[in-house]
Amino acid sequence: MTGSTEHTPGTSGPRLGIWIAGAGGDIATTTIVGARAIAQGLADDLGLVTSLPPFAALGLRSLSTLHFGGVDVGYTSLPQTAEALYRRSRTVSRELLDALRPDLDTIETDILRDRALGWTATSDGTPLADTLAHLRGALRDFRERHGLERVVVVNLISAGPTAAADPAQQSADGLAELVATDRRELVTPSMAFAMAALAEGCPFVNFTPNPSTGYDGVRELADRYRVPIAGDDGKTGETLVKTALAPMFLARNLRVLSWEGVNLLGNADGRALDHPQNRSAKIHNKEHVLERILGYAPHAGVDINYVPSLGDWKTAWDLIHFQGFLGVPMTMQFTWQGCDSILAAPLVLDLARFADLAARHGEYGPMSHLAAFFKNPLGCDDLALPSQFERLLDYARAHTVG
Amino acid sequence: MTGSTEHTPGTSGPRLGIWIAGAGGDIATTTIVGARAIAQGLADDLGLVTSLPPFAALGLRSLSTLHFGGVDVGYTSLPQTAEALYRRSRTVSRELLDALRPDLDTIETDILRDRALGWTATSDGTPLADTLAHLRGALRDFRERHGLERVVVVNLISAGPTAAADPAQQSADGLAELVATDRRELVTPSMAFAMAALAEGCPFVNFTPNPSTGYDGVRELADRYRVPIAGDDGKTGETLVKTALAPMFLARNLRVLSWEGVNLLGNADGRALDHPQNRSAKIHNKEHVLERILGYAPHAGVDINYVPSLGDWKTAWDLIHFQGFLGVPMTMQFTWQGCDSILAAPLVLDLARFADLAARHGEYGPMSHLAAFFKNPLGCDDLALPSQFERLLDYARAHTVG
Amino acid sequence: MTGSTEHTPGTSGPRLGIWIAGAGGDIATTTIVGARAIAQGLADDLGLVTSLPPFAALGLRSLSTLHFGGVDVGYTSLPQTAEALYRRSRTVSRELLDALRPDLDTIETDILRDRALGWTATSDGTPLADTLAHLRGALRDFRERHGLERVVVVNLISAGPTAAADPAQQSADGLAELVATDRRELVTPSMAFAMAALAEGCPFVNFTPNPSTGYDGVRELADRYRVPIAGDDGKTGETLVKTALAPMFLARNLRVLSWEGVNLLGNADGRALDHPQNRSAKIHNKEHVLERILGYAPHAGVDINYVPSLGDWKTAWDLIHFQGFLGVPMTMQFTWQGCDSILAAPLVLDLARFADLAARHGEYGPMSHLAAFFKNPLGCDDLALPSQFERLLDYARAHTVG
Amino acid sequence: MTGSTEHTPGTSGPRLGIWIAGAGGDIATTTIVGARAIAQGLADDLGLVTSLPPFAALGLRSLSTLHFGGVDVGYTSLPQTAEALYRRSRTVSRELLDALRPDLDTIETDILRDRALGWTATSDGTPLADTLAHLRGALRDFRERHGLERVVVVNLISAGPTAAADPAQQSADGLAELVATDRRELVTPSMAFAMAALAEGCPFVNFTPNPSTGYDGVRELADRYRVPIAGDDGKTGETLVKTALAPMFLARNLRVLSWEGVNLLGNADGRALDHPQNRSAKIHNKEHVLERILGYAPHAGVDINYVPSLGDWKTAWDLIHFQGFLGVPMTMQFTWQGCDSILAAPLVLDLARFADLAARHGEYGPMSHLAAFFKNPLGCDDLALPSQFERLLDYARAHTVG
Numbered sequence A, B, C, D: 001m002t003g004s005t006e007h008t009p010g011t012s013g014p015r016l017g018i019w020i021a022g023a024g025g026d027i028a029t030t031t032i033v034g035a036r037a038i039a040q041g042l043a044d045d046l047g048l049v050t051s052l053p054p055f056a057a058l059g060l061r062s063l064s065t066l067h068f069g070g071v072d073v074g075y076t077s078l079p080q081t082a083e084a085l086y087r088r089s090r091t092v093s094r095e096l097l098d099a100l101r102p103d104l105d106t107i108e109t110d111i112l113r114d115r116a117l118g119w120t121a122t123s124d125g126t127p128l129a130d131t132l133a134h135l136r137g138a139l140r141d142f143r144e145r146h147g148l149e150r151v152v153v154v155n156l157i158s159a160g161p162t163a164a165a166d167p168a169q170q171s172a173d174g175l176a177e178l179v180a181t182d183r184r185e186l187v188t189p190s191m192a193f194a195m196a197a198l199a200e201g202c203p204f205v206n207f208t209p210n211p212s213t214g215y216d217g218v219r220e221l222a223d224r225y226r227v228p229i230a231g232d233d234g235k236t237g238e239t240l241v242k243t244a245l246a247p248m249f250l251a252r253n254l255r256v257l258s259w260e261g262v263n264l265l266g267n268a269d270g271r272a273l274d275h276p277q278n279r280s281a282k283i284h285n286k287e288h289v290l291e292r293i294l295g296y297a298p299h300a301g302v303d304i305n306y307v308p309s310l311g312d313w314k315t316a317w318d319l320i321h322f323q324g325f326l327g328v329p330m331t332m333q334f335t336w337q338g339c340d341s342i343l344a345a346p347l348v349l350d351l352a353r354f355a356d357l358a359a360r361h362g363e364y365g366p367m368s369h370l371a372a373f374f375k376n377p378l379g380c381d382d383l384a385l386p387s388q389f390e391r392l393l394d395y396a397r398a399h400t401v402g
């Protein structure tokens, strides 16, 4: 992060836009329902990192000043997806849905439904240049219509295939050239959302495993437009535990012989990840965590299996086979049974608040102090949760008002 | 820790004595077998914290310069208890035992067998003053016979009942008075071992849950004789994991609703802990860990059940019921299946080396930098493993040669 | 079971009363809500043993002909307890509750609220004779008011203390004498409910662990009034799995060294069982299961811990340490996470339907063919689930129409 | 099984040969070491089904009359593979190995080492006809050299690819034709071992998942030579538990929504199964178990992952997601941590004894009463363990002497 304090951060005051790519998804819906529930005093702020004491005096934007919008390739309305959270995942109550119905109807009007944004390497459709112009216009329109001080763009679209690598992706001009020549197989939707956001001065948070902030060309754009960026791949369940536990084995000089993990989930994200080309980035992120924390590469197997009946309730079982004094082998196993969207949504709100804070302080480029939120954190080699969290506390201490 | 650097630490050179109270126990036997195996190149130093890179340049005493001795109320010889490790726990091989037999026979000669040291509040037997004098004599004799530069005393006796509280325990003179008037119900064996060690200038490490270093009177002795002390209750299995995981829930603002743990073990320690009066200290240590890390007191249940067939193979199952965003309840459970003595023994060697290092640097009193080794660490309120380990790394950095 | 076919079983036709002692409890409420939901086509009959193919041609009473009533010492209305199932246990939906509200209001009128029925060995209050007369009157009134062909009484009151043993309990006349002389410390509420039911010709099912059908005096009453009885202690979770798995170890000649089980629950039943005197019968039932199936007594530990946050969601973890060929020790562990009332309620409906069927066939005394439903089955030494279920299938084959 | 009692079974008397294909494998070695240890009173008969009371009066061949031999493509001697069981799996002790060394050296002389027996669809090498003749000669020689009354052939070779299907495999003459024309891609080693055994009148037990007894041609040979056959794929761990638990869900009308299983193992069998073409038969057997027991096909996922560090210690984790009353979803999970060879070896001895018994009773063709021993039992559609074991008890009752 390079930059200096621009002006005093405001707690209330002008509103912050949160524009979500994939606004019709499980996480997006849970994020919006949760934020509005908290803003209306219908739920407390449990699960929000930014509600923890060390961040109290940062002047973070209050949830009641957040204004939601975004885009999705799907046409199921926000109230309908919220209904599914109640029926299938049993995570929100009927009463909460009914109370928030007016809010959800209003926010639905700020969500563009556009099937064309779901292009793949092979599909035809709108030229990239038009798509970029269309997205940038939508962002400007969203900001002006609601008089928003700033808009943070959060990428929550489905896990998709990674574009083939090409030198042009490594520079801002190269990317512009790819857009101009409509090279759709080299510019994924996630990359386009990043480019549109940065060009409009919007901080960009990539919660998906889809490479975007990782391209040097995108980094160059962030510097050019002096915009903060963060990513990739939100850390919510199994990997969160893995990066909390692996340092323990290191601190006791217990050698991890093998760490096998099987992830079972049955929501849309699970369905997407059931296709090999969509899961390669996620598997890559998951498999390299151990090597980078432990400093050696134990046998590390990762399975991601789609189990429809489990829906949003991700169940992960890990078996850690480790060796101690006199070479004696021992085991630890854990089962994590958490609701993926409920774990992800508060982190989306945290990341948007921190991105807004960075922008207010005139900071731009990779927000490496947010490493604790990601499986594959930008600008930070340290994947161990404890030291990642220390890094966030240091940032908070450096930015605490007075 | 108060004190200053006394003289340059020696890596080889004169020998360090490790005098173990409870030298006939599972941990003691595993410690001795392991140290000799490593010293003779028959095993690598896996499991030893002091073998980790950050401690490489501290000039710690090498394992080959360690000379073992101690005392036990039991009369089963060291080679016989080692044989049981092979037969029952399957942790050491026949070949290793046969190779180390000469060593074990020699070390057995330095282990006093003295049933009288196992007094309880009600048992009669040798007056305390004689016992103290006897122990101090044994320590001096052990040191002089082998020309040892220093002797570290490690308390590994069985978990026993805690003495009734009495003001006299809160001062060195008060303790001396209790010894003089043979008030055995107010001075437990663990307290006596501490007093004898300190009086002989021996650093004292309490690996047991039995209160000893916790008494102000003992602290006063440590200051009076300028001797380092550490304790209480080694952190090897379930509590190690608990203090690595609890900070994760705190960092994600996930409220722990209940944390239930059941510990199953079938070794002598397990048999001792099966008696309510022997387990109160251990249960206390285990139950207060969460409250002090989380800052609030979730429902925390701890069961310790004696299951003979499991022997030394401690199995602990924990269920963590926690609440996230929008109050949604979720669970994590883990099962730890580790061999208690194999986890404890390397820590005993680490603690002895660090105690020796502190003494060489002229430091004395509670070694709070060793917090990561204990369930109930002396002079350190922080029970979270990550920050405890940082504290140890800071100490190492401050003491690294050159 | 002794008896002969009395008359042809009717599937529809006159209504069957189900009169529940403890009608305000979690299981009772779930039973009533479930039966009414199925009767109105708002839920399918999953979980009902009697819905399985082998029982299709028995002419069992259809759920729509069931008429509920009963008694409870608590004054929280049926609709209010149903509301708690929605809010706390998330087991029924808002829509289902609203649809069934009229039914629940009507059924509430048939539930007597009478604090006096909760006597203990020491409490004073209504003389036993009056209580018995009161209960018998209530049963007659319930039956006549709704023109019911038969009333089955199901005991679902809280787990309570077991009465001191007394010879008078071993004969019908002895029991009558204890009632006449108001010996409340020798006649528990569960015994009184059994005596009142039998005297009124009502089949009696004891789903609680509280001894009642086990007394010879009660057996004598069942023979005297030619009434079927069944019990004790419904088999829903951990014990269900234990009696399915233990036969597997026996069939492979794998010796169970120890079988440790910890049960965590946080509902009212859990709170009741947290008092030692209330849990002795339940612990006894749980601990003797293995010995009777395996034919030898492995180390069997059972913990029942009250964990308020878990509510009705019983979590049980079992560790089975077993020994195989060449004496090699191995382990199996399982975690059962089920909603206690949702597992119990369908069994209550099954037991009522089978009790009605037995009565229709002129059978009376212990219904040992229902062994598979109980931890401590009446008149059946076989606790293994597979053979218990075979016994039920044999009974069905012998009673299948045509 | 068709046949009649041929002559009275002998308990001691002339010796029974057990000729193992894959005699150098983990299971074979454990079987031989175990049988000799029991025969010499160095181990008890735990783990042997045939040692259970119901089989005491069948006149089964005593272990001391068993004479081992066989063949393997590997050249590591029996004593060397036994040494690995001590070093790697810690299942046998040094003392037992040393005591049995003479036995193992002798048995090694009866194990042919012949790399050529490891042909695949594509490898060249000895013509099938010669291989068949070579195997038949070896069987005759083994039997005559040791004056054995009978030789049972047990197939324990590695899991291998399944031959392409061909009509010729469906008749004895067809098979003979394939051998004559050396159609190696249509006749796997497992099929050849079956054909050689049957032609020499040797009962054949297929413990591997490799199809052989399943071909009609092989069945025809069994009838032609009036020889008992049994198989396929020994049931030792995860599937054993699955076939004990699935009937429980059926008996309680609890609908299994999904049953996910992950199997981790690191022995040679695990390495073989890591190759897709070798594991198809095993995965097929595992995945169809539930559908055939439950009568409907829940989502059933099976992973078999090779984890070298675990060696012979198979660890299987299953998650059962099931639905109960009112559609409420619940879960059960279990972890099985067993030593594969220690679980398999006693079953090999049981199967050989039962095959010998069948032959003595003049019975031949598929031994469906042995269904409980196999994942994919011959001539028996019932995969539920309880009813499979009843079937074995019925057979025993029908064959009990006197």
Ligand SMILES: NC(=O)c1ccc[n+]([C@@H]2O[C@H](COP(=O)([O-])OP(=O)(O)OC[C@H]3O[C@@H](n4cnc5c(N)ncnc54)[C@H](O)[C@@H]3O)[C@@H](O)[C@H]2O)c1
Pocket (backbone or CB within 6 Å): A021, A022, A023, A024, A025, A026, A027, A028, A071, A072, A073, A074, A117, A118, A119, A155, A156, A157, A158, A159, A160, A189, A207, A208, A209, A210, A233, A234, A235, A236, A237, A267, A268, A269, A272, A340, A341, A343, A344
């Ligand atoms: N839930 C977690 O714990 C977790 C953790 C880390 C990362 N993630 C990632 O977050 C993302 C969202 O997860 P989710 O559970 O909400 O998934 P989801 O499938 O419920 O939502 C994704 C939404 O994106 C929309 N979408 C897909 N492609 C699009 C495009 N090109 N343009 C606009 N919208 C598009 C889909 O229609 C859908 O509504 C996924 O990439 C997932 O892998 C989730």
Ligand SMILES: NC(=O)c1ccc[n+]([C@@H]2O[C@H](COP(=O)([O-])OP(=O)(O)OC[C@H]3O[C@@H](n4cnc5c(N)ncnc54)[C@H](O)[C@@H]3O)[C@@H](O)[C@H]2O)c1
Pocket (backbone or CB within 6 Å): B021, B022, B023, B024, B025, B026, B027, B028, B071, B072, B073, B074, B117, B118, B119, B155, B156, B157, B158, B159, B160, B189, B207, B208, B209, B210, B233, B234, B235, B236, B237, B267, B268, B269, B272, B340, B341, B343, B344
């Ligand atoms: N193993 C672990 O993971 C672990 C962890 C933390 C604490 N501890 C504690 O460490 C201690 C040792 O554990 P262990 O497994 O070796 O137990 P152990 O029972 O095998 O050994 C204890 C030894 O102390 C001896 N002893 C008892 N009272 C004595 C006395 N008054 N004087 C001299 N000797 C005496 C006993 O005879 C025995 O040989 C116990 O207090 C245990 O609670 C163990």
Ligand SMILES: NC(=O)c1ccc[n+]([C@@H]2O[C@H](COP(=O)([O-])OP(=O)(O)OC[C@H]3O[C@@H](n4cnc5c(N)ncnc54)[C@H](O)[C@@H]3O)[C@@H](O)[C@H]2O)c1
Pocket (backbone or CB within 6 Å): C021, C022, C023, C024, C025, C026, C027, C028, C071, C072, C073, C074, C117, C118, C119, C156, C157, C158, C159, C160, C189, C207, C208, C209, C210, C233, C234, C235, C236, C237, C267, C268, C269, C272, C340, C341, C343, C344
């Ligand atoms: N839920 C299970 O899986 C399960 C399994 C086996 C046995 N049981 C037993 O079933 C019984 C009911 O379980 P629950 O979860 O519904 O318990 P609960 O506490 O929710 O309900 C018990 C009801 O009985 C009432 N009650 C207590 N004493 C009474 C008396 N003397 N007369 C009339 N009413 C009285 C209470 O007020 C309460 O409403 C308990 O005994 C429990 O141990 C439950």
Ligand SMILES: NC(=O)c1ccc[n+]([C@@H]2O[C@H](COP(=O)([O-])OP(=O)(O)OC[C@H]3O[C@@H](n4cnc5c(N)ncnc54)[C@H](O)[C@@H]3O)[C@@H](O)[C@H]2O)c1
Pocket (backbone or CB within 6 Å): D021, D022, D023, D024, D025, D026, D027, D028, D071, D072, D073, D074, D117, D118, D119, D155, D156, D157, D158, D159, D160, D189, D207, D208, D209, D210, D233, D234, D235, D236, D237, D267, D268, D269, D272, D340, D341, D343, D344
């Ligand atoms: N261990 C279990 O629980 C279990 C359960 C069911 C089935 N099985 C099956 O039993 C078989 C043996 O298992 P294992 O653990 O002993 O495996 P293993 O790999 O240890 O032994 C197999 C042996 O077969 C030999 N072999 C391979 N191909 C051969 C051929 N064509 N002719 C002769 N020898 C050959 C190998 O050299 C090896 O020594 C495997 O098919 C396995 O899938 C094992």
Ligand code: NA
Pocket (backbone or CB within 6 Å): B303, B304, C303
């Ligand atoms: Na307990």
Ligand code: NA
Pocket (backbone or CB within 6 Å): A303, D303, D304
């Ligand atoms: Na897989």
